[in-house]
Amino acid sequence: MKGVKLHVRVLALALLFIGVASTAWQIFVLNIPVSSETTEPVWVIDAKLSFNARDNSPVKVQMYLPPVWSKFITLNESFISKSYGVNTDVVGDNRQAVWSARRADGNQQLFYRLMLTKRSNSRFSESEPGPQFSESPELIGVEKVAVEALLKPIREQSADIETFIREAIKLINEPSNDNSRLLLGNDYTQDNKSRVLELLLSSAHIPVERVHTLRLVSSVAQVSELWMRSYNGKRWLYFNPETGTQGLPNDRVVWWTGDEPMASVEGGRNLKIEVTANQRTMNSIMLAQSIAERKENKLWALSLYDLPLQSQQTFEIILMIPIGVMLILLLRNVIGLETLGTFTPVLIGLAFRETQVFWGVILFTFITALGLSLRSYLEHLHLQLLSRLSVVLTFVVIIMALISVLGHRLGLDRGLSIALFPMVILTMSIERMSIVWEERGGVHAGKVGIGTLIAATLSHLMMTYEPWAYFVFTFPGMLLVFMSLMLALGHYRGYRLTELFRFNAMIKGK
Amino acid sequence: MSLFSTWKDLRKKGVMGINQRNADFVLRYNQRHLYPLVDDKIKTKERAVQAGIHVPPMYGVIDSDKQISKLSEIVKDHRDFVIKPAQGAGGDGIVVIADQFEGYYRTTSGRLLSRDDLEFHLSGILSGIYSLGGHRDRALIEFRVTPDPIFSAISYEGVPDIRIIVLKGYPLLAMLRLPTRQSGGKANLHQGAIGVGVDLATGITLDGTWLNKFINSHPDTTNPVRGVQLPFWDEFMSLATRCYELTGLGYLGVDMVLDKDRGPLMLELNARPGLNIQIANDAGLAARCRTVEKEIDRLAAKGIHKPSPAKRLAFCQREFAQPSLITRNEPLATEVLSSISNEAMDSPPSNP
Numbered sequence: 098m099k100g101v102k103l104h105v106r107v108l109a110l111a112l113l114f115i116g117v118a119s120t121a122w123q124i125f126v127l128n129i130p131v132s133s134e135t136t137e138p139v140w141v142i143d144a145k146l147s148f149n150a151r152d153n154s155p156v157k158v159q160m161y162l163p164p165v166w167s168k169f170i171t172l173n174e175s176f177i178s179k180s181y182g183v184n185t186d187v188v189g190d191n192r193q194a195v196w197s198a199r200r201a202d203g204n205q206q207l208f209y210r211l212m213l214t215k216r217s218n219s220r221f222s223e224s225e226p227g228p229q230f231s232e233s234p235e236l237i238g239v240e241k242v243a244v245e246a247l248l249k250p251i252r253e254q255s256a257d258i259e260t261f262i263r264e265a266i267k268l269i270n271e272p273s274n275d276n277s278r279l280l281l282g283n284d285y286t287q288d289n290k291s292r293v294l295e296l297l298l299s300s301a302h303i304p305v306e307r308v309h310t311l312r313l314v315s316s317v318a319q320v321s322e323l324w325m326r327s328y329n330g331k332r333w334l335y336f337n338p339e340t341g342t343q344g345l346p347n348d349r350v351v352w353w354t355g356d357e358p359m360a361s362v363e364g365g366r367n368l369k370i371e372v373t374a375n376q377r378t379m380n381s382i383m384l385a386q387s388i389a390e391r392k393e394n395k396l397w398a399l400s401l402y403d404l405p406l407q408s409q410q411t412f413e414i415i416l417m418i419p420i421g422v423m424l425i426l427l428l429r430n431v432i433g434l435e436t437l438g439t440f441t442p443v444l445i446g447l448a449f450r451e452t453q454v455f456w457g458v459i460l461f462t463f464i465t466a467l468g469l470s471l472r473s474y475l476e477h478l479h480l481q482l483l484s485r486l487s488v489v490l491t492f493v494v495i496i497m498a499l500i501s502v503l504g505h506r507l508g509l510d511r512g513l514s515i516a517l518f519p520m521v522i523l524t525m526s527i528e529r530m531s532i533v534w535e536e537r538g539g540v541h542a543g544k545v546g547i548g549t550l551i552a553a554t555l556s557h558l559m560m561t562y563e564p565w566a567y568f569v570f571t572f573p574g575m576l577l578v579f580m581s582l583m584l585a586l587g588h589y590r591g592y593r594l595t596e597l598f599r600f601n602a603m604i605k606g607k
Numbered sequence: 608m609s610l611f612s613t614w615k616d617l618r619k620k621g622v623m624g625i626n627q628r629n630a631d632f633v634l635r636y637n638q639r640h641l642y643p644l645v646d647d648k649i650k651t652k653e654r655a656v657q658a659g660i661h662v663p664p665m666y667g668v669i670d671s672d673k674q675i676s677k678l679s680e681i682v683k684d685h686r687d688f689v690i691k692p693a694q695g696a697g698g699d700g701i702v703v704i705a706d707q708f709e710g711y712y713r714t715t716s717g718r719l720l721s722r723d724d725l726e727f728h729l730s731g732i733l734s735g736i737y738s739l740g741g742h743r744d745r746a747l748i749e750f751r752v753t754p755d756p757i758f759s760a761i762s763y764e765g766v767p768d769i770r771i772i773v774l775k776g777y778p779l780l781a782m783l784r785l786p787t788r789q790s791g792g793k794a795n796l797h798q799g800a801i802g803v804g805v806d807l808a809t810g811i812t813l814d815g816t817w818l819n820k821f822i823n824s825h826p827d828t829t830n831p832v833r834g835v836q837l838p839f840w841d842e843f844m845s846l847a848t849r850c851y852e853l854t855g856l857g858y859l860g861v862d863m864v865l866d867k868d869r870g871p872l873m874l875e876l877n878a879r880p881g882l883n884i885q886i887a888n889d890a891g892l893a894a895r896c897r898t899v900e901k902e903i904d905r906l907a908a909k910g911i912h913k914p915s916p917a918k919r920l921a922f923c924q925r926e927f928a929q930p931s932l933i934t935r936n937e938p939l940a941t942e943v944l945s946s947i948s949n950e951a952m953d954s955p956p957s958n959p
């Protein structure tokens with residue numbers, strides 16, 4: 098006996114562990130939301146390219162796209178263009194789209210749409226390592242002197258690549274510094290500053306690269322923001338060339354790297370790029386699904402969301418039945434409520450899905466009462482059990498049909514839902530109830546009937562509670578948790594609540 | 608008083624709950640394959656006859672619809688008889704015929720039944736209305752027990768019976784069940800019969816329970832139920848004790864009756880006996896089970912694995928005797944009651 102107890106405990110704990118672990122894995126590793134209500138922001142970035150094509154000449158438009166190693170997960174990207182062929186390639190660290198057409202006329206418009214989530218991309222860290230050494234350029238004359246004069250204090254005030262670059266950016270942006278002014282040559286544009294920075298750093302053999310980023314703020318006509326990055330042997334360091342701050346803010350998405358412009362066109366003029374960003378919200382579970390689809394995650398594919406929609410709805414109901422069953426287990430073994438049959442209340446509770454609780458209770462009571470009176474009449478006819486049951490069942494069907502027709506006539510659509518009541522269950526309930534009535538009296542029969550209705554209503558409410566339905570459907574590991582609870586209850590030795598009242602007399606004296 | 612303290616007090620008293628009974632005793636001591644032996648009254652009876660345990664004699668068995676018509680032949684030599692479903696539970700489906708004349712049968716409550724009525728009832732039994740799983744069943748026709756007049760003062764109609772709960776052949780608790788007007792002459796506690804605790808050592812009744820409450824006197828006859836000496840007590844006890852060997856079921860409720868002429872008879876066995884017997888005796892079953900289990904372990908340690916029924920009986924009568932009854936000096940209520948019952952017997956009985 099002790100061995101069995103231990104066995105059950107170990108089994109229950111194992112099931113509990115597996116259930117909780119799989120649920121935790123789904124929540125924390127697969128990032129599946131715990132509630133169907135959760136929404137997450139999604140960014141929709143539209144790029145519109147417009148240009149004038151030269152008459153009757155082939156057109157080729159090249160545009161950089163955000164790389165696969167981007168910090169954000171790409172949900173969806175689409176290219177919209179009339180009579181253009183589109184190809185995407187990976188060029189170094191960048192991704193590139195190429196639109197091409199044999200011939201185009203007049204004003205042309207190309208669209209590119211990208212949907213991003215703010216969820217962190219696991220591939221972010223896998224960005225290709227960059228070079229760590231740069232050839233110093235050949236400098237002559239004044240420039241050479243200015244560069245050396247600038248590098249000297251930077252070397253003195255820096256400890257590593259990171260601080261070196263920051264110092265360099267600071268000096269270049271200092272308007273009072275003659276050396277930097279000389280190098281900039283009165284051209285204080287972003288572009289020029291970057292050029293000088295590159296010159297300065299490559300003289301110190303530090304490679305830097307331009308990074309073009311986009312801000313994730315709802316905006317119209319955004320221009321890409323320039324950042325500089327350098328590989329320190331372990332990871333990429335990003336610097337703002339204006340302020341020298343290190344680290345890319347969370348709302349920046351890297352678009353492309355290098356010195357080239359975002360897009361270029363062959364066989365056209367007046368290329369204009371308009372980039373707009375928009376924030377939208379999206380249901381988390383759908384988001385998780387579409388991410389999984391893109392990742393082609395086989396494990397996620399094993400989930401119930403992989404089923405056809407029709408079966409999904411069926412399973413959403415089926416998976417809730419264990420909750421109802423567990424409730425019955427609790428009501429009977431821990432509370433001590435008496436019900437007709439063991440799982441009859443769960444089946445009645447399922448029927449309440451269609452009829453709603455109020456009408457369900459009324460219809461159940463009505464049909465059972467009518468059935469009971471027929472049953473007591475049949476008692477006098479001395480019928481055998483099977484034929485009596487058949488008569489009662491047919492009677493139940495007739496009543497259900499009548500209620501439906503009457504309900505429809507009166508415009509009560511609730512009446513139609515009665516058809517979903519389980520007839521056999523009703524018939525057996527009537528038969529059992531009438532035996533209980535005969536043997537234990539009407540009071541007891543009423544008690545059992547009310548107990549059944551209470552259990553059915555409670556199990557219905559639990560089985561249709563949306564957040565739970567979602568939770569169990571999304572995390573089927575919960576079924577194992579239920580199973581472990583049921584196993585544990587199988588060895589419950591304590592009193593039932595009703596027994597505390599039943600045996601109350603035995604301790605009254607104290 | 609909080610529910611929690613009720614719980615604790617009940618535990619302290621060793622009161623057994625349904626969950627504990629099912630898991631620790633019924634499931635543990637009663638092997639499934641032995642159930643048919645107690646669930647089928649015909650099998651129980653056959654087994655008991657072989658083992659020399661007294662039972663109400665069986666007149667006949669009806670096991671098919673064809674045989675229903677043989678009823679009149681089976682009962683033609685018996686004015687009174689009882690029809691029982693072989694696998695019925697809780698006294699359901701039992702018809703007690705007190706008399707028959709001109710093709711009509713009179714039940715103990717005075718209702719007249721035609722032969723058709725009885726045959727319909729039999730076909731109901733056969734189709735399994737009263738059996739636990741709704742299986743086809745057999746009907747059993749047997750001797751009608753006439754209760755000993757000792758009970759007439761504290762019982763209303765029907766036949767009082769004695770239930771003894773036996774763990775591995777050790778009697779734990781005994782209860783006398785007395786029909787009331789409410790129970791319709793049935794000795795069934797949940798139908799309103801009274802349960803009266805009985806001292807295992809002496810067979811003298813204790814206080815009673817009625818619908819989960821303590822009572823001192825019978826609600827219909829108003830006579831006190833306490834202090835009645837049950838006759839043939841040792842025979843009842845030995846009968847119950849031997850039922851363990853009869854069935855092999857470790858946790859058993861043995862139902863017995865006292866017939867006016869035949870003495871103690873074993874009526875039926877129950878593999879899931881109810882728990883109200885604890886209220887009747889004001890004693891916890893779990894506590895007594897623990898005492899017995901300790902004794903079994905003690906004997907097993909000494910190498911005794913099958914103590915004789917007499918030894919087990921002696922142990923229980925020593926351990927579970929009610930001290931208050933032994934030391935009591937006042938005259939037993941039995942004498943008072945027997946005079947009342949004699950009076951009752953003088954006047955024409957309301958019900959034969």
